[in-house]
Amino acid sequence: MNKYLLVFLSILTLGLLNSCADQLGVRVIKLGHAQVVNHPVHEAMLFMGKKIEEKSGGKIKVKVYPNQQLGSERELVELLQVGSLAMTKVSAAALEGFAPMMQVYGMPYLFRDDAHQKKVLNGPIGKQLLLDGEEFWLRGLCYYDAGKRSFYTKDKPVNTPADLAGLKVRVMESPTASNMVKAMGSSPTPVSYGELYTALQQGIVDAAENNAPSLYTSKHYEVCKYYSLDEHTSIPDVVIMSTKVWNQLTPEEQKWIQEAADESAEYESVLWAKSDAESMAGLEAAGVTILRPDKEPFRKAVEGVYEDLKVAQPEIYAVVQAIREVQ
Numbered sequence: 001m002n003k004y005l006l007v008f009l010s011i012l013t014l015g016l017l018n019s020c021a022d023q024l025g026v027r028v029i030k031l032g033h034a035q036v037v038n039h040p041v042h043e044a045m046l047f048m049g050k051k052i053e054e055k056s057g058g059k060i061k062v063k064v065y066p067n068q069q070l071g072s073e074r075e076l077v078e079l080l081q082v083g084s085l086a087m088t089k090v091s092a093a094a095l096e097g098f099a100p101m102m103q104v105y106g107m108p109y110l111f112r113d114d115a116h117q118k119k120v121l122n123g124p125i126g127k128q129l130l131l132d133g134e135e136f137w138l139r140g141l142c143y144y145d146a147g148k149r150s151f152y153t154k155d156k157p158v159n160t161p162a163d164l165a166g167l168k169v170r171v172m173e174s175p176t177a178s179n180m181v182k183a184m185g186s187s188p189t190p191v192s193y194g195e196l197y198t199a200l201q202q203g204i205v206d207a208a209e210n211n212a213p214s215l216y217t218s219k220h221y222e223v224c225k226y227y228s229l230d231e232h233t234s235i236p237d238v239v240i241m242s243t244k245v246w247n248q249l250t251p252e253e254q255k256w257i258q259e260a261a262d263e264s265a266e267y268e269s270v271l272w273a274k275s276d277a278e279s280m281a282g283l284e285a286a287g288v289t290i291l292r293p294d295k296e297p298f299r300k301a302v303e304g305v306y307e308d309l310k311v312a313q314p315e316i317y318a319v320v321q322a323i324r325e326v327q
Contacts, residue, residue: 027253029062029245031087032070032079034193039217040275041089041144041237042066044268048239051260060253062087068194074173081137083244091146093174093235099133104319106176107309108232108302109295111323117234120326125319130238137243141261144237145272147211150229152220152288154206158228159293161185161301170196170208176305180232181209183302193218200224213272216279221288228291230298239264 029052035041042064049062070076070085073094079085081098092105104110111117120126121143130140151158151169158164165185171177178188186207191199199205200223208220209232215221239261246254284290310317 026058027060029060029086029257030065031062032065032076032085033089034068034073034076035066035089035214036217037066039066040213040268040271043271044144044264045089045239047267048260048264051263052257055256055260056253060256068192072192072194077138077240080240080242081244083137083242085242086245087141087239087241089144089237089239091172091235092143092238093172093177093233095133095138095238095240096174096176098136098138099129100313101129101132101316101319102238103174103176104129104316104323105235106174106180106233107320108180108305109299110320111234114234116326117236120323121236123326125322125326129319133240134243139241139243139246141239141241141258142265144239144265144268146235146237147213147272147276148229148231149209149211149233149235150227150231151207151209152215152224152228153226154200154224157226157289157291158207158230159291160297164207167206168204170199170205177233179305179308180302183305184298185301196220197223211276212279212283213275216282221283221286225287226289226291227283228293230293230295232298232302 029049031045031049033041033045045064049064052060052062071079073088073090074097076085076088077090077094077098080088092102095102096106111120126143130142133140151164153167156163161184164181167186168189169181169186170191171181171188173190178190181188189205191205196205196208197218197220200208200220207224212227215224215227221227241257249257280290306317306320309320
């Protein structure tokens with residue numbers, strides 16, 4: 001209860017600050033996210049806020065609250081839905097429970113390569129998926145690069161899917177991620193990102209999966225000494241805005257925010273590439289064993305995830321097929 005009380009008091013305080021700001025003729029956009037301050041996503045959001053302020057001539061300011069100050073990813077999305085928070089960044093996987101079509105991005109080995117992913121995200125499919133959450137009061141503004149997700153483990157290396165058998169693997173609150181991990185013989189265990197370090201330490205989970213910058217900046221490598229680059233998913237992050245806030249903006253204000261978001265996405269891509277290289281070097285320096293297994297056995301292990309989707313959700317499977325056909 002203390003955690004929820006703190007979040008409520010934070011939002012109440014923010015609301016009071018926002019009211020004062022409105023009286024001065026300045027609109028304050030509140031943006032909360034779950035990443036630490038040395039993560040490229042946080043830097044990109046600060047950049048976006050600066051651009052919004054510049055484009056609006058100081059009429060709009062963005063206040064960024066990192067590191068789960070206002071709640072977990074799921075809680076932040078819920079705050080957007082009621083209009084208590086204006087913006088956040090979440091993994092597309094975390095949006096599955098709110099905008100079901102987003103689950104296509106969580107499908108394992110969906111993209112052939114980086115060029116294919118970029119073409120999809122910047123093309124008509126990607127743009128339509130950004131707007132598919134509007135009926136749930138969530139408007140996607142842009143995608144951020146979130147690299148490729150791979151498994152990291154505490155006690156043993158992972159060279160094949162068989163090495164994952166019996167392990168408790170932390171996953172996001174994503175049915176697609178859970179199904180993928182089950183297909184590889186593991187037990188999916190949803191844990192909040194902010195609680196994962198402790199969960200690994202205490203043995204609540206044996207492993208997790210994420211990109212190199214998140215593994216490095218979170219210091220999970222202090223507990224997990226094996227990083228297996230199977231690169232099973234390449235799930236983008238999504239910058240989203242509450243439609244309750246978006247619809248209160250003038251067309252000109254909407255234009256400023258959308259332009260700033262697009263520019264921040266380009267900036268974040270540059271930051272990400274740099275951070276990814278530095279994180280891999282940092283992990284090796286910290287004594288983490290980096291493994292590069294053959295990906296084909298992992299691909300075969302998850303083929304059933306696609307077959308299940310085809311039967312259970314043919315409309316989403318159709319989007320998967322459309323993505324695969326993009327050349």
